[in-house]
Structure formats: structure tokens, C-alpha cells
Amino acid sequence: MTAPLLEIENLRTWFYTDSGVARSVDGVSLHVDHGETLGVVGESGCGKSVTALSILRLIRAPGRIEAGSAIRFEGKDLLTLAERDIQHVRGNRIAMVFQEPMTALNPVFTVGDQIAEVARIHAGMSRRDAWEKAVEMLRLVGIPAPEQRAHEYPHQLSGGMRQRVVIAMALVMNPALVIADEPTTALDVTIQAQILELLADLTKRFGTSILLITHDLGVVAENCARVIVMYAGQVVEEATTAELFSHPHHPYTEGLLGAMPRVGGNAERLATIPGTVPSPTAWPDGCRFRERCMYAWERCAKEHPPLYQIGAGHVSRCHLAVEPERRSQPHLPVAAQQGVTAA
Amino acid sequence: MTSKSPAGAGIAAPTVRRRLRGDRRVWIALGVLAAIVLTAVFAPLLAPYDPRAQLDIAHLQSQPPSLAHPLGTDTFSRDVLSRLIYGTRVSLAVALVAVSISITFGTLLGAVAGYVGGAIDAVLMRFVDAAFSIPTLLLLIVVIALWGDISVVSLTLLIAGVGWFTVSRLVRAETLAVRDADYVVAARALGVPGWRILGWHVLPNAIGPAIVSATLAVGNVILLEAGLSYLGIGVRPPTPSWGNIIEEGATRVSDVWWLTLFPGLAILVTVFACNALGDALRDALDPRQLLPAHDDAPFA
Amino acid sequence: MRRYLAARLLQAIGVVAFVTTFAFVVVHLAPGDPIASALARPNITEAVREQWRVAYGLDRPVSEQYVRWVVNAARGNLGYSFSHRRPVRDVFADAMPNTLLLSGLGLVLSFAIGIMVGLLQAERPGGRRDRWLGRILLVLYSVPDFWLALVVLILFAYRLPLFPPGGMTDSVMYEYLSPGAKFLDRIKHLVLPVLTLAVLTAAGIARFQRGALLAVLPSDWMRTALAKGLSWQAAVRHHAFRNALLPTITLFGLSIPAFATGAIFVEKVFSWPGMGLIVVNGIAARDYPLVTAGVMVMSVLVAGCALVADIAVAAADPRIRLG
Numbered sequence: 001m002t003a004p005l006l007e008i009e010n011l012r013t014w015f016y017t018d019s020g021v022a023r024s025v026d027g028v029s030l031h032v033d034h035g036e037t038l039g040v041v042g043e044s045g046c047g048k049s050v051t052a053l054s055i056l057r058l059i060r061a062p063g064r065i066e067a068g069s070a071i072r073f074e075g076k077d078l079l080t081l082a083e084r085d086i087q088h089v090r091g092n093r094i095a096m097v098f099q100e101p102m103t104a105l106n107p108v109f110t111v112g113d114q115i116a117e118v119a120r121i122h123a124g125m126s127r128r129d130a131w132e133k134a135v136e137m138l139r140l141v142g143i144p145a146p147e148q149r150a151h152e153y154p155h156q157l158s159g160g161m162r163q164r165v166v167i168a169m170a171l172v173m174n175p176a177l178v179i180a181d182e183p184t185t186a187l188d189v190t191i192q193a194q195i196l197e198l199l200a201d202l203t204k205r206f207g208t209s210i211l212l213i214t215h216d217l218g219v220v221a222e223n224c225a226r227v228i229v230m231y232a233g234q235v236v237e238e239a240t241t242a243e244l245f246s247h248p249h250h251p252y253t254e255g256l257l258g259a260m261p262r263v264g265g266n267a268e269r270l271a272t273i274p275g276t277v278p279s280p281t282a283w284p285d286g287c288r289f290r291e292r293c294m295y296a297w298e299r300c301a302k303e304h305p306p307l308y309q310i311g312a313g314h315v316s317r318c319h320l321a322v323e324p325e326r327r328s329q330p331h332l333p334v335a336a337q338q339g340v341t342a343a
Numbered sequence: 344m345t346s347k348s349p350a351g352a353g354i355a356a357p358t359v360r361r362r363l364r365g366d367r368r369v370w371i372a373l374g375v376l377a378a379i380v381l382t383a384v385f386a387p388l389l390a391p392y393d394p395r396a397q398l399d400i401a402h403l404q405s406q407p408p409s410l411a412h413p414l415g416t417d418t419f420s421r422d423v424l425s426r427l428i429y430g431t432r433v434s435l436a437v438a439l440v441a442v443s444i445s446i447t448f449g450t451l452l453g454a455v456a457g458y459v460g461g462a463i464d465a466v467l468m469r470f471v472d473a474a475f476s477i478p479t480l481l482l483l484i485v486v487i488a489l490w491g492d493i494s495v496v497s498l499t500l501l502i503a504g505v506g507w508f509t510v511s512r513l514v515r516a517e518t519l520a521v522r523d524a525d526y527v528v529a530a531r532a533l534g535v536p537g538w539r540i541l542g543w544h545v546l547p548n549a550i551g552p553a554i555v556s557a558t559l560a561v562g563n564v565i566l567l568e569a570g571l572s573y574l575g576i577g578v579r580p581p582t583p584s585w586g587n588i589i590e591e592g593a594t595r596v597s598d599v600w601w602l603t604l605f606p607g608l609a610i611l612v613t614v615f616a617c618n619a620l621g622d623a624l625r626d627a628l629d630p631r632q633l634l635p636a637h638d639d640a641p642f643a
Numbered sequence: 644m645r646r647y648l649a650a651r652l653l654q655a656i657g658v659v660a661f662v663t664t665f666a667f668v669v670v671h672l673a674p675g676d677p678i679a680s681a682l683a684r685p686n687i688t689e690a691v692r693e694q695w696r697v698a699y700g701l702d703r704p705v706s707e708q709y710v711r712w713v714v715n716a717a718r719g720n721l722g723y724s725f726s727h728r729r730p731v732r733d734v735f736a737d738a739m740p741n742t743l744l745l746s747g748l749g750l751v752l753s754f755a756i757g758i759m760v761g762l763l764q765a766e767r768p769g770g771r772r773d774r775w776l777g778r779i780l781l782v783l784y785s786v787p788d789f790w791l792a793l794v795v796l797i798l799f800a801y802r803l804p805l806f807p808p809g810g811m812t813d814s815v816m817y818e819y820l821s822p823g824a825k826f827l828d829r830i831k832h833l834v835l836p837v838l839t840l841a842v843l844t845a846a847g848i849a850r851f852q853r854g855a856l857l858a859v860l861p862s863d864w865m866r867t868a869l870a871k872g873l874s875w876q877a878a879v880r881h882h883a884f885r886n887a888l889l890p891t892i893t894l895f896g897l898s899i900p901a902f903a904t905g906a907i908f909v910e911k912v913f914s915w916p917g918m919g920l921i922v923v924n925g926i927a928a929r930d931y932p933l934v935t936a937g938v939m940v941m942s943v944l945v946a947g948c949a950l951v952a953d954i955a956v957a958a959a960d961p962r963i964r965l966g
Binding site for chain 3: 056058083084087088089090091092095096098100103104105106107108109117118121122153155156166169
Binding site for chain 3: 473477479488569589603614619
């Protein structure tokens, strides 16, 4: 069993704000193997984006990565590296693709320049060589007439093309890991498929690992071998994609799957999970999902569940693992009783 | 972004108040300004001599600072300290009155223009744009020079008359931002009259920038009045103002340096306090500009 | 882009028209009439004054006077200066290059300083460097223009006689100096006024630049730049700076009025024979034609510079340039 490419251990990223300490990422551990695509799923506010930014240490004040966290990559703990060394990793060994291509690109520089910049910084290429490399990358991501396009500015390209540019920028140095933070959320559905296909194709070609962050389970189903479900700043379930879809364990995962629109499925209303995510400044005691859970019982209020082993490579943060009989006693979640419903 | 609801809007919002209370600059600036206002109010009690009394034209003319006259005497053997203290009254009065008038006028005009829009707005904005192209000082120079000796009151009104452009633009921008907000549209649909919408929804949000503008404007007007007095067309002697004390010493500036130094320091301190306060107010309203300090790499 | 240019040009013409009209209106609304004050000496009879009035067309209806004013101004005939006994245009022709030299150098220097200081501040906002620079800038920003000039004059020309106390050239010796010494003499006379002017306006520019940079620092593309492996400093100096430069170019246009004003005071204090000094002396001499024409010319120049600045911004911002 080879060592994983990336290993995050007990990551805690907290934000010290006027209204309290927001524990956005509160003890997350995960790993990404060589050449695999790992999906991270969760709704807004669960901490998945913050996790991604923490890997590259792009967390700005008032946020801080707490002591006791470790992120191991290619034999080093990224959190202990000097600033100069982490700069060497960013864009070079680990690259990031952001959600909003329009704002992710600098409006006053040409797309060619912005791609070439990566080559100039990390490979020390001359302006001309870097430019040629930029054109080559544009061609690689499927942009027609790349020589002309390279001279254009971001606002002159369509949304899908901009995202291709962002991907090109990420892949210039052939990184070992690409972190894609909701890369298709801002795009049309038809373009979404193209972009994901592009990513899958390129990573297969170069053996790149991808950490694919999304709130869309459909995306996960198509593209990821393994999935992590996050809720309230923590991992609540981890399994292979097949296993997760066929045998979900955590009630939150069940809820997410139930909420997925499915072609040919029930014509009735989509199941929603009642209640909302609690505030990161005040995570509840015990299980953080209990107010919205239809199986919760007294233990869930008192004891914060650890990650229980469910099967091979399948863990779940739920007491149902040790008291599975409770699953046959569903009830209305507390949040629904109080009349609070939300998506 | 400023809060957009009437209750706790803009400058009255609790978070804004909290930031202001915690900002040291605010207290120091307010303290300085309070001291200056008190000096102006209690001038007769504080000044050792009558500012217009020519004490001894034979022996006390243009004397450097001494125990009897801590800031020296001027070319008419008047005590500079007393003139400086009384000058506070004039300089402050001109600034406060002029700014009050121009801010009020500019706010109303900007709000109405932004809200009503159409021809009124277009005409107003063209006018303001054109007026911006004439530097204020030049404008005032021309008008005052042509109209001859004008009283302090006229001077104040004149300064007010050219000082409302910036704030009207600011308020107009705020008004435009709020005008299309959902709750305003709803209010209009409910038939709430325009002036009520202006007063209840628009103005609370616009007050913040207007107050920042006003605070900074007080400093600017003090500088303006001093400049005009220095050029001889502001407040005329024997009425003392900080600017005209400097003007009296301008011809022999190296010999009678105390006539230049002390009034200038007074101006500097006052305007500095105004600017510091204005900055603090602006930061409290829009804290994006104020990021927490980080002594090493700005990232975790 | 073309449409923007056309609109902007139209606006500039409107401003010029406004300024011209304004100058005219102000003169004619003033109490008394210019001739009476200018020729207020007792030995000039009313008949002579009347002659002047007719010569100036002051007996014609106001509308006709206005037309003549505009036509004259367009032709470059700006009237006759009483105090200089020369056409106003000639007086300006002599003074303008001096002001342009002073203001031009001051402008360049103040922007260079201001932009650099603003950048230094924004690199680590809230840090010690930022706070201290901020305090110094605030002091400079609060200082009266003329007072700083006076203090500089006292300190560096009188107390420490390092530089000459005024004028453009040595009033006595200049003609007899060698070309090299002449050049040096000019430089020596330039130092204090240019530095004073530059420092005064640099404060405002630095504050603005800092604000502009801080406004773009939270942008997503800054995060992208860092994710690509740039250091914070490199990201600020390359990416943020280029974006924050756009509003600074606009500031260039907006700060021209401040320069015009600052130049007036600096010229007076340092006896620099430029437009500012001419106008100020004209005020004392009640030379109305000179003063009004001076204000008009300066305003038109200001408007012209603002136009250039706006066009420069439009050219520099690819979003506008390539629509």
C-alpha cells in the first residue's frame, strides 16, 4: 500500500471574528491517493472550501490554522514550511481551480499572460517560451485558435472558456494534485459536463490526483472514485462512491441522496432536510446533526460521535453504527417539530 | 456595506458605534476639537490681553516670545497669544457655519436629485461636474477680488456656496443605491409619499457619508479661510483669524517667525484632528479598509 | 471606446463654455464697475473713464458684451492688464512656462512619491509601516499649503542658507554666469518650491493609492495569484498595483485643481513668476481683466488635463478599450 499523495490530519481552521470564533474546519482528516479523484461533498458553510484553502495556506486573517493540524504532502508537512517553500508548492506541485472564473482572472492582463506567469515563476522560462507554453496549454484545454485567444482579456471570453483558462493555468506545471473548488457551479449545465469531462480526461492522461469539491452529488457520482461527506466543519462519512450511493450510513448522507433530483424517480416533492446548518461560532454539543436527524436519541445530545468503521474503507460519524436498531425508529427531527424548514 | 434598513441604519448601527468607541483616534481627535471649541467659547477668559489693543507701539512692536507675551507681539504691538485665542472664534465659526449650510444644502439636493432623477438630476450633475473643474480657491479669489471688501458673514456664505458639490454627489450616489432596493420599491407601491421615503429610508443611509464629508470639510474650510486670509482676501484685520496673523508676518517671514509658526501650528492641529476623526468615521462605516495587523506573512 | 471619447469631448467643451460664461457673469455681477476701480486715481476725469468704458464696450448691452467676450476669448484676446500695461495674453505667455515647469515637475514627483508610499502602505495594511506612514501623511495632508512653504522657506533659505529664498534665477548674477552655472542656478531655485509642492500633494495621492489598493486586495484574482505561487509582495506589486493604477490615473485628472491651488501659494511664497503669482498680485492691484482671464485660463487647463486623464484611463483599462 503506497503512501497517499496528500494526507490531512486533524485540520482545524478557525476564524476569529467580532461575533466569536468560527470553527469552520474542526478536526478534518482525509487523504488523497496518487492518481485518484476524491470528491468532497457538503452544503454551503460545511467547511469544504476552507479545507481546500487551508491546504495551500491561503487562509487570510482573521482566519488561522490551529496548532495540532498537519497536512502531509510529498513527505513534508505543508503547515510547517517557510513562506518561500509553500510558494514553491503552490501552482507547481498543488494547483487550485476556483469556482468563479470571471473573478478568478485578473481583468487587466491577457489570459496568455496569466498562464505564462506560472511558467515564468516556477520553470524560470523566458517571456517568449512562457508565452508559447501558454498557447500550448490553451490548445490542450480545447480552446480554438489559441494563438489569437491568448492575446484576449478575460471579459472577452465566455464563462466556459474562462474556466478552461483557469484549468490551463492550473496544469501548466503538471502538478501532482489539483484542488477543484466547485469548478462548474457557476457554469451552464451543458458546459458543466464539458468541463468535467476535460478534467477527467486530462488527469487520466497525466496521472494527476484531483480533490473535487462540490455540493452536487451528481457530479460526484460521475467523476469520483471515493467520496467524503462533510457537515458542520467535520467529516461525517467517507466511502467509495459505489458504496456511498448504495449503502449510505450517515443520516445526513441519506438526506442528501434523498434530496437529489433523479430522472425517472418519484414525481412527488423532493425530500428536504429540515432545519439549517448551525452557526460555526456555536457548534452544538454532541452530534451536530441531531436537530435535523430523524433517528436522534438521548445519546446523540450527550456524546459527540467519533468516526466509526462501517466497512472496508467506509467510516461514518454516527452512533447508529453501535446502535443500529435505532434506525427502525424514525421520528420527526427536532428542527421540523419547531416548524423550521429549509433546503 | 452600510446597513440598509431604517432602524440601525448607516452611522447609527450598533456595530458602527462599537467600532467608533474602540478607536483611539476618535477620542483623541474629539478631545482636541473639544479643547479648541472651548478655547473659542471662553476666549475672553483665556486671553491675557485684548486682541485689538495696541499695547505700546513704541517698545512692544514685533517682539519675540517672552514671559509677558508667550507668543510674541505683532507689528502693531498686539499680543499674539490673545489674537490667536480670539482667532479661534473666527476660524471655527466660519468653518462650522459654512459646512453646516453646505452639507445640509448638498445633502438635500443630492437626495432629491438622486430620488427624482430625470431632468433635474441631469441638470444638477452637469452643473456639479462643470463646477468641479474650477478650483475652489480660484473661484473664491475671483469672486472676492471683484466684489471688494466683504464681511465675514459674506465670506462664510460664499464658502458655503461653493462647498456643497462633493457631498451632493455622495448623497446622490447613496440615494441611487437605495432607491431600487426592494423595501423602497415596496413602500412606493404602497403609496408612501416621496418625502417620507426620503426622510425615512434614504437619509439614514446617506447620513453616514455626509457626516464623514462634513468632518473633513470643516478641516478643509479652515485651510481655505486661512489661505484666503493669507492672500489678503479672507478675514480682514484687525479682526484676528489664524490666516491673517500669518499674513501680517509674511513680508519679513524670517524675522518675525512667531507670527508664522504659532497660527500655523494651531491650524495644523485642528485640521489634523478633523481629518483623523473623519478617517475614523469612514473606517467605522466601511471597515474593509481597516485590516487587522499581521507582523509576518499575512497568511496562516 | 469611440463613443466614450465623443461623449467625454462633448462634456469638456461644455465645461469650457461654462467656465467662460461664469467668468463673464461674475465680472458683470460685481458691484461697481471695473473701470472705476482700476482708474480710481483722482487726476483722471470722468470723461476719460467714460472713454475707457466705451473702448471696452462696457456701454453696450450685456448680451453683446458676452458675445464679444466669448469671441475674443476664442481668438485668444484676453483683454488688457492695467497693472502690467500689456495685453493679458502677453503677460500669461511669459508666466505660463514658469508655472508649467514648476507644476510639471511637482506633479511628476508627487505622483512618484505618492504612488510608492501608497504601495508601501498597502503591502501590509495595519502593520507598523502602514500606521506610521499614515500618520506622517495625515500631518502633511492637514498642513496649510502656504504655511508649509513659509516654514520650508524659513528653515532652508534663511536659517540654513542652503537654497535661495525665491525667484527663478539669481536676480543679480544670472546674466553673467556660464551656461553650466546658469543651469545649476536654475536647479537651486527649483528645489524648494518643487519639493514643497510635491510633498503637499503627494500626501493626498498616497492616501488615495492606499485606498485603491486596499479595495482590490480582497479580490478573487489576488487569491488566484497567490495560489499560483506568487509571494504576497509580488502579487501586490504586480497584480493589485496594475488594477489600482486605473483609479490613480483618474486621480491625476482630479488632482490638477489641487496643483493649481498649491501652485498659487508656492509661487507667492517663493516669488516664483508664474500664473499663480501673477493672479495673486493682480488681485492686490485690482486688475480685473487679468484676474478673470487668469482664472478662466487655469480652469480650462484643469478641464483639459481632466479630459486627458479620463482618456488615459479608458485606454489603460482593457474592459473599456475593447468594450
